[in-house]
Amino acid sequence: xxxxxxxxxxxxxxxxxxxxxxxxxxxxxxxxxxxxxxxxxxxxxxxxxxxxxxxxxxxxxxxxxxxxxxxxxxxxxxxxxxxxxxxxxxxxxxxxxxxxxxxxxxxxxxxxxxxxxxxxxxxxxxxxxxxxxxxxxxxxxxxxxxxxxxxxxxxxxxxxxxxxxxxxxxxxxxxxxxxxxxxxxxxxxxxxxxxxxxxxxxxxxxxxxxxxxxxxxxxxxxxxxxxxxxxxxxxxxxxxxxxxxxxxxxxxxxxxxxxxxxxxxxxxxxxxxxxxxxx
Amino acid sequence: xxxxxxxxxxxxxxxxxxxxxxxxxxxxxxxxxxxxxxxxxxxxxxxxxxxxxxxxxxxxxxxxxxxxxxxxxxxxxxxxxxxxxxxxxxxxxxxxxxxxxxxxxxxxxxxxxxxxxxxxxxxxxxxxxxxxxxxxxxxxxxxxxxxxxxxxxxxxxxxxxxxxxxxxxxxxxxxxxxxxxxxxxxxxxxxxxxxxxxxxxxxxxxxxxxxxxxxxxxxxxxxxxxxxxxxxxxxxxxxxxxxxxxxxxxxxxxxxxxxxxxxxxxxxxxxxxxxxxxx
Numbered sequence: 001x002x003x004x005x006x007x008x009x010x011x012x013x014x015x016x017x018x019x020x021x022x023x024x025x026x027x028x029x030x031x032x033x034x035x036x037x038x039x040x041x042x043x044x045x046x047x048x049x050x051x052x053x054x055x056x057x058x059x060x061x062x063x064x065x066x067x068x069x070x071x072x073x074x075x076x077x078x079x080x081x082x083x084x085x086x087x088x089x090x091x092x093x094x095x096x097x098x099x100x101x102x103x104x105x106x107x108x109x110x111x112x113x114x115x116x117x118x119x120x121x122x123x124x125x126x127x128x129x130x131x132x133x134x135x136x137x138x139x140x141x142x143x144x145x146x147x148x149x150x151x152x153x154x155x156x157x158x159x160x161x162x163x164x165x166x167x168x169x170x171x172x173x174x175x176x177x178x179x180x181x182x183x184x185x186x187x188x189x190x191x192x193x194x195x196x197x198x199x200x201x202x203x204x205x206x207x208x209x210x211x212x213x214x215x216x217x218x219x220x221x222x223x224x225x226x227x228x229x230x231x232x233x234x235x236x237x238x239x240x241x242x243x244x245x246x247x248x249x250x251x252x253x254x255x256x257x258x259x260x261x262x263x264x265x266x267x268x269x270x271x272x273x274x275x276x277x278x279x
Numbered sequence: 280x281x282x283x284x285x286x287x288x289x290x291x292x293x294x295x296x297x298x299x300x301x302x303x304x305x306x307x308x309x310x311x312x313x314x315x316x317x318x319x320x321x322x323x324x325x326x327x328x329x330x331x332x333x334x335x336x337x338x339x340x341x342x343x344x345x346x347x348x349x350x351x352x353x354x355x356x357x358x359x360x361x362x363x364x365x366x367x368x369x370x371x372x373x374x375x376x377x378x379x380x381x382x383x384x385x386x387x388x389x390x391x392x393x394x395x396x397x398x399x400x401x402x403x404x405x406x407x408x409x410x411x412x413x414x415x416x417x418x419x420x421x422x423x424x425x426x427x428x429x430x431x432x433x434x435x436x437x438x439x440x441x442x443x444x445x446x447x448x449x450x451x452x453x454x455x456x457x458x459x460x461x462x463x464x465x466x467x468x469x470x471x472x473x474x475x476x477x478x479x480x481x482x483x484x485x486x487x488x489x490x491x492x493x494x495x496x497x498x499x500x501x502x503x504x505x506x507x508x509x510x511x512x513x514x515x516x517x518x519x520x521x522x523x524x525x526x527x528x529x530x531x532x533x534x535x536x537x538x539x540x541x542x543x544x545x546x547x548x549x550x551x552x553x554x555x556x557x558x
Binding site: 105106124125127162164174175177178179181182183184185186187188189190191192193194195196198200201202203204205206207208209210211212213214215216217218219220222223226227230233234236237239240241243244245247248251252254256259260262263264265266267268269270271272273274276 | 384385403404406441443453454456457458460461462463464465466467468469470471472473474475477479480481482483484485486487488489490491492493494495496497498499501502505506509512513515516518519520522523524526527530531533535538539541542543544545546547548549550551552553555
C-alpha cells in the first residue's frame with residue numbers, strides 16, 4: 001500500500017487484516033485511509049480489491065469479502081500459485097465483479113508488514129492470470145474480463161513492474177520451475193548438511209549462503225504454496241532428479257568432455273539471467 | 280599478492296605465471312617486486328611459496344619449482360581439493376622443504392587477475408591441511424611440519440582469515456558438502472530450466488538468481504575440482520538424492536506435518552549460517 005500511495009494510484013486506501021495487531025499498526029499510516037474489522041466492510045465501494053494473504057487463505061477471505069463487492073469491482077490477489085485459486089475465486093465473487101489473479105514476483109524470504117517497502121516492485125515481473133480462453137475470445141466472457149486485465153496490467157506497471165498475461169495453469173507450471181523447485185533444492189541441501197557437524201557451517205562460502213538462502217523462508221507459507229501446486233512441483237522435482245542423475249552418471253564415468261559441456265551450458269544459461277533491480 | 284603487500288607480510292614478492300600476458304600485467308605493480316619466466320627461478324631463496332593455479336596444475340608447477348626450493352622452505356597451494364594434491368606434493372618437494380596444503384575459502388564465481396582484490400580474504404575461513412598424523416605426533420615428522428603449519432596459520436590470519444587445521448581427507452569431505460554439492464545442485468537446476476522457454480528467465484526472482492549463481496563458475500576450473508574429489512562428491516550427490524527423494528515422498532503423500540517439520544529444520548539450519556563479511 002505504501003507503493004500505491006507514493007505513486008498516487010488510489011484516492012482512498014482501505015485496509016483489513018485478520019490480525020488485530022496489524023490493523024492497529026495500520027492506523028494513522030500515510031498509506032492507509034481507513035482500517036476495517038471485516039473484509040466485506042473493507043471492500044465496500046472499492047473499484048479495485050487486492051487480497052494479500054497466504055495462498056491457503058485467499059478463497060476464504062474472498063468469500064468473506066464477497067457481500068461487500070459492488071458490480072464492476074475488479075478483484076485480484078497476490079498468491080504465488082494460481083490455478084486452484086482462480087477456479088475457486090470465480091465461483092465466490094458476485095456476478096458483475098471480475099476476479100483476475102495476479103502474482104507480483106517481489107518480496108524476500110522475510111514476510112510481514114515490517115518487511116514491506118515501497119520499492120519492492122520496481123523492475124520485477126508480475127503475472128496477470130485471466131481464466132484460460134477469457135482473453136482474446138471476448139464472446140464467452142464479454143469484454144469485462146479484457147477490461148479488467150487491462151486495469152490490472154496498468155496498476156502493476158504503475159508500481160514499476162513488468163506484466164505478463166498467462167493462464168493460471170501456465171503460471172503454475174512456470175513458478176514450479178523458477179521458484180518452487182529452487183526452494184525444494186535449497187531445502188534438500190540444508191537437509192543434507194544439517195546431518196554433518198555444525199562446525200561445517202563455518203566452512204561455507206558465499207556459494208553455500210546463496211544456494212541455500214531461500215530455505216530460510218517461512219515454513220508455513222511454503223507448505224501452503226507447495227500443496228497448492230503439488231502436481232507441477234512433483235513434475236519439476238522429477239525433471240530435477242533426472243538432471244542430477246545424468247550429471248552424476250557423466251561425472252562418475254569420468255567423461256570430462258561431457259561434464260565440461262554440461263557445465264558450459266549451465267553457465268551459458270545462468271549468465272543470461274536478467275539482473276534484478278534492487279537486489 | 281595485493282593483500283600480502285598491503286599488510287606488509289613479505290619483504291620481497293616474486294611472481295610467476297604460465298601466461299605471458301599475466302606476467303606482463305604483473306610488472307610494475309606495487310605488490311610485485313619481481314616477475315619470473317620459470318617457477319624454479321621464481322621460488323629461489325623464498326621462505327614461503329604459495330602455488331595459485333587450477334587444481335589440475337598444482338603438482339606439475341610444484342615439480343617445475345622444486346629445483347629452486349631451498350631447505351626449510353614452506354610450500355603451500357590454494358587448491359580447493361587437497362587429498363590427492365597433498366599426497367603427490369609430498370613426493371615432489373625436495374627434502375628439507377615442507378609442503379602443507381592450504382585452502383582459503385574466498386573468491387567468487389569470477390576468476391583471473393582482474394577479479395583479484397586485497398579484501399578478498401577478510402573474515403573468511405581457510406583450511407591448513409598437514410598430512411594425517413603429522414600434527415600432534417611430532418615424532419614421525421619431526422617438529423618441522425608443526426612449525427610450518429604454525430607459519431601458514433599466522434600467514435592466513437594476517438590476511439584476515441580464520442584458520443582451521445584438518446587432514447586433507449577431512450577437508451575434501453567437508454568441501455564436497457559445503458561447496459561442490461551446492462555447485463552440482465545449481466548446475467542441475469540450470470540444466471532443468473534451460474530446457475524450458477527462454478522467456479522463463481524473465482520470471483525468475485532473487486531466489487532463482489541466488490540458487491543458480493555458482494553455476495556461472497568457470498567450467499574448466501570446476502571440471503578439474505570435480506575430478507580431483509570424485510569419490511567425496513559422488514557420496515554427497517547420493518546423500519542429496521536421498522534427501523530430495525524423502526522430501527518428494529513426504530510432499531507427494533500430502534503429509535503437511537512432516538513437510539512443515541522438514542522446512543522448519545532447513546530454516547533453522549540456514550538461519551544459523553554465519554554472515555560473511557564483504558558479501
